[in-house]
Amino acid sequence: MAVKLPVNLARVLYVDLTRKRSWVEDRRDLIEEYLGGVGLAVALAREEGVERADPLGPENSVVFAVGPFNGAYPMGSKTVAVFRSPLTGNLGESYAGGRSSLAIKFAGYQAIVIRGASESPVYVAVHEDEVKFRDASALWGMSSSETVGRVIREREPNPGFRTIMRIGLAGERLVRFACVVTETYRHFGRLGLGAIFGAKRLKALVVSGRRSLEVPDRRGYREVYDELYELSTKSNLMRKYHDLGTPMNVLPLNEIGALPTKNLKSGRFERADGISGEHMAENYLIRRAACSGCPVACIHLAGIREPYPHEKYFYKTTVVSYDYEPTYSLGSMLGVGDAKWLLRLIHEVERVGLDAMSTGVALAWATEALERGLVREEDTIVKLRWGDAEAYRRAISLLVEQPNDFYSALAQGVERASQIYGGSEFAMAFGGNEMPGYHTGPAAHIGFLIGGRHSHLDNAGYSYDQKRAELPDPEQVVDDLMAEEAWRMVLNSLVVCLFARGIYRPEVVSKALAPLGIRRSVEDLRELSWRIYRERMRLKVDAGFDPSRLRVPDRIFETPSPHGLISPDYVQRALEHYRQRLKDICSP
Amino acid sequence: MVRRVAVVDSDLCVGCGSCMLACNRRFAEVGYGKTAIHIRSAGGIERGFVVIVCRACKNPPCAKVCPEDALLPRDGGGVRLLPNKCIGCGYCVEACPFGAILWDEEVDKPVICTYCGYCVEYCPYGVIEMREVS
Known part of the structure; x- marks a missing residue:
């Protein structure tokens, strides 16, 4: 008979690919401090010393983490991966949905840490408490990641309750922007996690679980769930993203x-x-x-x-x-x-x-x-x-x-x-990461530059541009985008889909945490958001990120945006302000 | 007349699993361990989803193979689990041609649909409904 676990899991699974060993540690200390998700993953990645690792060396650990809302509430559907990026050389942070987060959670883990590297190709299958290292030599070199998924699907148990994360040839060949594909159509897309899997000779990670987790306040939980379900299905979110x-x-x-x-x-x-x-x-x-x-x-x-x-x-x-x-x-x-x-x-x-x-x-x-x-x-x-x-x-x-x-x-x-x-004047990368699809104005590009993962989803500068006819001073833009990014650290620790950011306002998050046995006021959450932001940016800086060396491709100043031609001075002022603020935030 | 959960059109299913989570939430717990409804892909998401529910058979094969009479046929179709009688042999799981009986690892007994319809309330796309057993 399986042991009953609490919904607020503290278990972290460690998988050592070099020694083909795995074990579980109770990390209540970190869960209590950071909730889960990106907060937890950054703390674990720091312990692993990823900031000193060769991104493609065995010492670069990969941390997958889920959080308190995964499985518990609607749209709590993401898993975060933290690692040292082989593309930018500094912080690697990537999110995927699919079946990943519920599979990890219901397997009984809040995080999975992948260490070391295998000598020959393997895939790892985690079915709740059972961890198997399976030979993947025959899967190595297959031309399609879809076929790899199909083969593993046939071979492993628990359909519907599992995630099959795998790489394709690009990961094997160490393309620095190779992704990890999960459930055929979702991805840990950005910053090169696929190349790390390739370097570790890890073809796939399968996780399945169907545990039932105990909730401290059972009645309160069902009530809050119903409110959130109503919000997520009746809001215009459905229309917007579904249609x-x-x-x-x-x-x-x-x-x-x-x-x-x-x-x-x-x-x-x-x-x-x-x-x-x-x-x-x-x-x-x-x-x-x-x-x-x-x-x-x-x-x-x-x-x-x-x-x-x-x-x-x-x-x-x-x-x-x-x-x-x-x-x-x-x-x-x-x-x-x-x-x-x-x-x-x-x-x-x-x-x-x-x-x-x-x-x-x-x-x-x-x-x-x-x-x-x-x-x-x-x-x-x-x-x-x-x-x-x-x-x-x-x-x-x-x-x-x-x-x-x-x-x-x-x-x-x-x-x-x-x-x-x-x-380089038309090499459209920011912080070493190729640009997302928004030329909405200066805030979008400033957002890419200052974001921890140089992604449009770090701080939504593209939305900032589109919501304003006139932009404020660049310093104000930076302050606003940093505040948005800090709050997203909480959302990414829960780990909810960012499409649900309109639903999960601070007071809602605070209320929804309570039945799960986690007491955090709105002020606590604000404070936590900046704490995680700081820890994450410190890790990024320690891994080699130098904000004074951010390159801005001239092209963004040559092509008119909806806010007209973007002024180089405006962007430089923003970066100046960002450097100062980052220094203040990261200093002990 | 008795009712059961029926599949309206499995092609409407998006595989969100809200029904499975709802079924498990009957016990105010988070997970899949106690769900009686099962959604999985039909061999990859590109092929759509399979929605597996208890069809409330009039002459239920699960009850027929139960050595302890722990599955009591319900008038009009379907079964009721008498947990105190169940010895956890798992014959019922094998007997159901639809694979509609999942296992509760925690208590080492089958999860048997109670035809309550709670899952239906949480299906956003009208994939399932409560229907009278015909």
């Missing part, structure tokens, strides 16, 4: 001139209609899906029917998940305005397990570098031209194969490639 999904942004952003197009030479794409959320839903949408524990179901799956070349009336249907970000990065950013071709590119990226955003931005830079003669066609092997999706599909394979110096450089990210070949 068209995130690609609903394509047309509005294009209209205001904020849709990065052809390496951000423009903020408008003349073929945006062809890849809009409306067009995709009307012509290709076949199914919606949800992460475990989230009634919203924002995952949109498209079907593309492809004829077999050698047989008449014989077709196969490929199912591809599409979202706003890959639509921007593999669509408008590359001048690809044909929906079918966009889906083929997304599918290719999915198969090999690359981050869609970084891939699109890298290929956009390569296209422009070729256009300007910084690189030659013998470097790019295929002639990269805006809108030529067939060429881009080949280039995606080449990024993984790395047959020459050029692709080896590009596989390290656009920051590195532009250091070697030039063209």
Whole structure:
């Protein structure tokens, strides 16, 4: 008989890939201090010393963490991974949904720490208290991450209650922006977790569990659950993310001139209609899906029917998940305005397990570098031209194969490639991470620069731009974005989907924690948010992040945004202020 | 007439698992360990979802194989679990052709649907409904 565990788990599973050993530690100390999620993961990563690790060395541990709201409340559906990023060299922090967070939670863990590296390929299967190291030599080198998922699905128990996180060829070949795919369509996408799995020879991590966890205040819990369920299903969230999904942004952003197009030479794409959320839903949408524990179901799956070349009336249907970000990065950013071709590119990226955003931005830079003669066609092997999706599909394979110096450089990210070949003024990375799809104004770019993971979801500068006709002083923008980022540290410790940020206001979080036996006032949560922010940024700085060396690509000053031309002085003033504030916050 | 949970259209299912969490929440606990309804993908999310519920059989195979008569057939269809009689042999799990009996590892007994309809209230997409057993 299984032991009954409390909902507020304190168990951390350690998995040592070098020695093929695993054990559980009670980390009540850290859970009580940080709740869970990113707060816990940063603390554990600090203990592991990831800030001193070679990102691709065995000493770089990976920490997966969930939090008190996973499984307990609607939209508590994310898992955070913290590691040292092989792309930026500093803080690696990435989130995914799928089945991951509920599988980990109901397996009985608040966090899983992956240490060391295996000599030969393995996958690790965690089924509640059982941890198995399984040989993955035969899975190594398989051309599609989907097939790897399929094989493991057949071989492991507990369908519906498990997560299958795996890498594709890109992770094996150590592409610095390789992702970890989970449940075929969700990703720990950003900052190169896939390359770390590859370096550890860890093909996949399977976790399953179906425990039932005890709640201290049973009546209070059901009441709060009902309120939150009502809020999440009756609010306009459902409409917004369920109907068209995130690609609903394509047309509005294009209209205001904020849709990065052809390496951000423009903020408008003349073929945006062809890849809009409306067009995709009307012509290709076949199914919606949800992460475990989230009634919203924002995952949109498209079907593309492809004829077999050698047989008449014989077709196969490929199912591809599409979202706003890959639509921007593999669509408008590359001048690809044909929906079918966009889906083929997304599918290719999915198969090999690359981050869609970084891939699109890298290929956009390569296209422009070729256009300007910084690189030659013998470097790019295929002639990269805006809108030529067939060429881009080949280039995606080449990024993984790395047959020459050029692709080896590009596989390290656009920051590195532009250091070697030039063209940094149009290398669209911020803090070493390729840009997300928003040219909404200065706040978006300031947000990318100052964000802990250089992501649009760090502090939502893109939303800040869009909500204001006029922006305040840059110092104010930085203060506001930092405050937003700090609050998100609490959301990311719970770990709720950030689409639910409108529901999980501080007073709601405080109230919802209570039945789970966690007493935190709104003031406590505010204080905690800054404490986690500080610990996280300290880890980032100790891992080598130097805010004085943040590069701002000139391109953002050349292409008009909805706020007009962005002034370099404005951005520099913002960065000046940020450096000072970061120094104050991080100093002991 | 008695009622049961019926699947309206499994293609409406998005796999959020809100029904499973609801079923478990009958006991005011967080998890999947005590759920009687089961959602899983039909071999990968691209193929959609399988929604497994107790169909409240008139002549229930689970009751037939129970060596202790712990599964009491209900008038009009379905069964009721008498936990004190159950010895945890698991024959019922194997006998159900739909795989609609899950196992409660904690008490080492089957989870048997009580046809309460609590899960239906939490399905956002009308995948399941309460229906009279025909």
